[in-house]
Amino acid sequence: xxxxxxxxxxxxxxxxxxxxxxxxxxxxxxxxxxxxxxxxxxxxxxxxxxxxxxxxxxxxxxxxxxxxxxxxxxxxxxxxxxxxxxxxxxxxxxxxxxxxxxxxxxxxxxxxxxxxxxxxxxxxxxxxxxxxxxxxxxxxxxxxxxxxxxxxxxxxxxxxxxxxxxxxxxxxxxxxxxxxxxxxxxxxxxxxxxxxxxxxxxxxxxxxxxxxxxxxxxxxxxxxxxxxxxxxxxxxxxxxxxxxxxxxxxxxxxxxxxxxxxxxxxxxxxxxxxxxxxxxxxxxxxxxxxxxxxxxxxxxxxxxxxxxxxxxxxxxxxxxxxxxxxxxxxxxxxxxxxxxxxxxxxxxxxxxxxxxxxxxxxxxxxxxxxxxxxxxxxxxxxxxxxxxxxxxxxxxxxxxxxxxxxxxxxxxxxxxxxxxxxxxxxxxxxxxxxxxxxxxxxxx
Numbered sequence: 001x002x003x004x005x006x007x008x009x010x011x012x013x014x015x016x017x018x019x020x021x022x023x024x025x026x027x028x029x030x031x032x033x034x035x036x037x038x039x040x041x042x043x044x045x046x047x048x049x050x051x052x053x054x055x056x057x058x059x060x061x062x063x064x065x066x067x068x069x070x071x072x073x074x075x076x077x078x079x080x081x082x083x084x085x086x087x088x089x090x091x092x093x094x095x096x097x098x099x100x101x102x103x104x105x106x107x108x109x110x111x112x113x114x115x116x117x118x119x120x121x122x123x124x125x126x127x128x129x130x131x132x133x134x135x136x137x138x139x140x141x142x143x144x145x146x147x148x149x150x151x152x153x154x155x156x157x158x159x160x161x162x163x164x165x166x167x168x169x170x171x172x173x174x175x176x177x178x179x180x181x182x183x184x185x186x187x188x189x190x191x192x193x194x195x196x197x198x199x200x201x202x203x204x205x206x207x208x209x210x211x212x213x214x215x216x217x218x219x220x221x222x223x224x225x226x227x228x229x230x231x232x233x234x235x236x237x238x239x240x241x242x243x244x245x246x247x248x249x250x251x252x253x254x255x256x257x258x259x260x261x262x263x264x265x266x267x268x269x270x271x272x273x274x275x276x277x278x279x280x281x282x283x284x285x286x287x288x289x290x291x292x293x294x295x296x297x298x299x300x301x302x303x304x305x306x307x308x309x310x311x312x313x314x315x316x317x318x319x320x321x322x323x324x325x326x327x328x329x330x331x332x333x334x335x336x337x338x339x340x341x342x343x344x345x346x347x348x349x350x351x352x353x354x355x356x357x358x359x360x361x362x363x364x365x366x367x368x369x370x371x372x373x374x375x376x377x378x379x380x381x382x383x384x385x386x387x388x389x390x391x392x393x394x395x396x397x398x399x400x401x402x403x404x405x406x407x408x409x410x411x412x413x414x415x416x417x418x419x420x421x422x423x424x425x426x427x428x429x430x431x432x433x434x435x436x437x438x439x440x441x442x443x444x
Contacts, residue, residue, distance in 0.1 A: 147313070147336060147337055147367045147368060147371075148312055148313060148335055148336075148337065148365045148366070148367035148368075148372060148437065149201065149335065149337035149338060149339045149365060149366050149367060150203060150292070150335060150339040150340055150342065150363060150364075150365050151201075151203060151204070151339065151364050151365060151366045151441040152192070152203065152204050152205070152206050152363065152364035152441050152444065153203075153204075153205050153206070153234070153237065153292060153360070153362075153363055153364075154206050154208060154360070154361035154362050154363070154364065154444070155205060155206070155207050155208070155273060155275055155359050155360060155361065156207075156208050156209075156210040156213055156273075156359055156361050157207055157208070157209055157210070157213065157273055157359075158209075158210070158211065158213040158214050159209060159211065159214075160189060160209060162209075162272070162273065163189060163191060163207055163209050165256050165272040165273075166207050166271055166272055166273050167191055167193065167207065168255050168256055168272075169252075169255045169256050169257045169271045169272055170193040170205060170207075170271070171193060171255075172251055172254065172255035173248070173251045173252045173254075173255040173257050173269070173277075173279075174193075174239050174241065174277065174279065175195075175241060175242055175287055176193040176194055176195055176204075176205070177193065177194065177195070178191055178192070178193055179192050179193065179194050179196075179197055179198045179204065180192040180198050184208070188208065188209040188210065188211070189209045190206060190207065190208045190209065191206070191207050192204045192205070192206045192207075193205050193207070194289075195286070195287050195288050195289070198441070198442070201337075201338045201339065202288070203288070203289045203339055203340050204289075204441075205237070205289075206364075206444060207273075208361065216356065216357045217357060218357060219353035219354040219357040219358050220353065220354065221353075223350055223351055225350065226350070228348070228351060229351075230351050230352060230353045231295050231347055231351055231352055231353065232274070232275075232276060232295065232352075232353055232358055232359070232360065233294060233295055233352055233353065233355050233358055233360050233431075233432070233433055234275065234276070234292070234293070234294060234295075234358075234359070234360035235276060235293035235294055235295045235343070235345050236268065236276040236277060236278045236292075236293050237275065237276070237277050237278070237289060237291075237292050237293075238277075238278040238280060238289070238290045238291040238292070238293070238323075238324075238340075239277060239278065239279050239280070239287070239288075239289055239290065240280055240282035240285060240286075240287050240288050240289075240290050241279040241280060241281055241282065241287065242281070242282075242287060243281060244281055245262060245263070245264055245265070245266070245267050245281060248267055248279050248281065249262075249267055252267070252269045252279070256272045257269050257270060257271055257272065257277075258270045265280070265281070265324060266278055266279065266280045266281070266324040267279050273359050274358075274359055275359055275360075278324060280323070280324060288340075289340050290340055290341070291332075291340050291341045291342070291343055292340050292341075292342060292343070292363070293326070293330075293342075293343035293344070293345055294342070294343070294344055294345065294433055295345050295346075295347045295352050296344050296345065296346055296347065296352075296431060297346075297347060297348075297349045297350070297351070297352055297411075297412040297431055298346045298347060298348055298349055299349050299411035299412050299413065300412045300413060300414040300430055300431050301329075301344070301346040303383060303386060303387070303414035303430060304344065304414050304416075304429050304430045304431055305331055305344055306379075306383070307379050307383055307414065307416050307429055307430055308333060308342065308344070308429065309333070310375065310378065310379035310382060310383075311372075311375055311376040311378075311379035311380070311416075311418075311427060312335065312365065312372075312375075312376075312427075312435065313335055313336060313375070314333035314334065314335055314342060315333065315334060315335075315336075316331060316332065316333055317332045317333060317334045317341060318332070319332045319343075326343060326345065327345040327346070327347075329345075329346050330343055330344060330345040330346070331343070331344050337367070349411050349412050350409075350412070352431075355431075355432040355433070356432075360433075361434070362433065362434030362435060362436060363433075363434070363435045363436070364435075364436045364437075364438065364441050364444050365435055365436070365437045365438075366437075366438060366439065366440060366441050367437060367439075368439075369420075369423055369424070369425055369437060369438065369439055372425050372437040373418065373420050373425045373437075376418045376425060376427050376437075377418050379416070380416055380417070380418050383414065383416050383430065387413065387414070387415070390413075412431060413430075414429075414430030414431060415428075415430055415431075416428055416429055416430040423438065423439065423443075424436055424437065424438045424443065425437040425438075
C-alpha cells in the first residue's frame with residue numbers, strides 16, 4: 001500500500017465503483033428500500049422479482065462493471081452467462097496464505113426454477129468488485145482478534161416506565177430472563193435479559209435508562225429527498241423461540257409488542273422501544289439469540305465488511321437455507337468463539353435513521369483487550385489508506401469531468417475509529433455502529 005506498480009495489468013474496479021454498483025444491484029432487484037427492511041419484511045410485501053428479471057439486472061450490472069473497469073472478455077462472459085443452468089453464489093472470503101481478501105464463486109449443481117428466496121450472496125453480483133479486493137489493497141490484519149465473543153447488545157429507553165415495558169416484552173414474548181438489574185455509575189437503572197446466566201457465555205440484551213432519549217427526540221422515519229422510509233441501524237435480532245408461530249404471535253400481542261409480518265416458519269415483531277426482533281420457532285436446539293443484523297449504507301458496505309474481518313476476526317459463513325429470508329447481497333459472519341452470528345445488510349444510501357437518536361447503543365464483545373486494540377488499529381490504518389486511494393480516484397474522476405450520480409450530497413464513506421479508555425476498546429465500524437471490547441461484560 002502507498003505505491004502503485006507501473007507494470008501493466010488488467011484494469012480493476014476502484015473503490016469508488018463498489019457503492020454505486022452495489023446500490024444499483026439492490027435497487028434493480030428489490031426496487032430500493034421496499035426490499036431492504038428485514039425487520040418489517042417489506043421485501044416480502046413488495047415481492048422479489050422473477051428469476052428472469054433478476055438475471056437481466058445481474059447481466060446489466062455485470063456488463064456495466066466489465067465495460068467500466070476494462071475487465072477481460074472471458075471474465076465478463078462468465079459473469080453475464082451465469083443463468084439458470086449454472087447459478088453462482090459469491091461472497092467475500094479470506095485467503096490466509098496470501099493475506100488477502102478475494103471473491104470466491106461456487107457453481108451449484110442444482111438448477112432451481114426460481115431464485116432462492118434465501119439467497120444471501122447475490123448470485124455472483126459481488127464478483128465485479130474483485131478488483132479492489134486484492135493482496136495489494138486489502139490484506140487482513142495478520143493477527144485479527146479471533147477469540148472475541150459477541151456478548152451483549154445495548155439498547156436505550158427513556159425512563160423507568162419504558163424499561164418496565166421493554167422487560168415485559170423480552171421476558172414474556174421471547175422467553176428470556178432478567179439475569180441482572182442494577183444501577184449504573186450515572187445513577188440510571190439498567191437490566192440484562194438473556195437465556196443463560198450472566199457469568200456464562202449467553203448473549204444478552206442490556207436495556208439502559210437514558211433520560212437523554214427524550215431530549216434527543218426521535219429519528220426521521222422518511223428521507224424526504226427521495227421520499228423513501230428510513231430503517232434502523234440495528235436491522236433485527238433473531239431469537240430462537242418456543243412454540244408455533246401462532247403461539248408466538250399471541251405472546252407478542254399480550255406483552256406489548258407489535259407483530260409485523262411472517263409465515264409458518266417465523267414472525268417479525270417489534271418491541272415497545274422499536275427494536276426489530278425476528279422470532280423463529282425452534283424444536284431442534286436450545287432457545288438462544290442466534291443472530292444480530294446491522295443495516296449498512298451501500299457505498300460503505302465493502303469497507304465496513306472488511307473492517308469487521310480485519311479488526312474483530314469475523315469470517316464469512318454460509319447462510320442457513322432453512323432460516324428466514326434476508327436482504328439480497330447480505331453477508332453472514334461468525335467469530336471463532338461462541339455467540340450469535342453477525343449479518344450485514346446493504347441498504348440504499350441516506351436511508352438509515354440517525355444513529356444518534358435511535359435505540360441502539362452498540363455491541364459488547366469480550367476477549368483480550370490488548371490484542372483487540374492492536375488488530376483494530378491495524379485495520380484502521382488499512383481502512384484509512386484505502387479511503388485515501390478512493391478519495392484520490394474521486395478527485396481524478398472529477399477533474400476528468402466524469403459525472404457521478406448523487407442522490408443528496410456526497411455518498412456515505414466508511415470512517416472507522418479506535419479509542420482505548422480505562423481498559424475498554426471503543427470501535428466505530430466506520431458508519432457509526434459502536435463495538436465495545438472489554439475483558440468482561442460485567443463492566444457494562
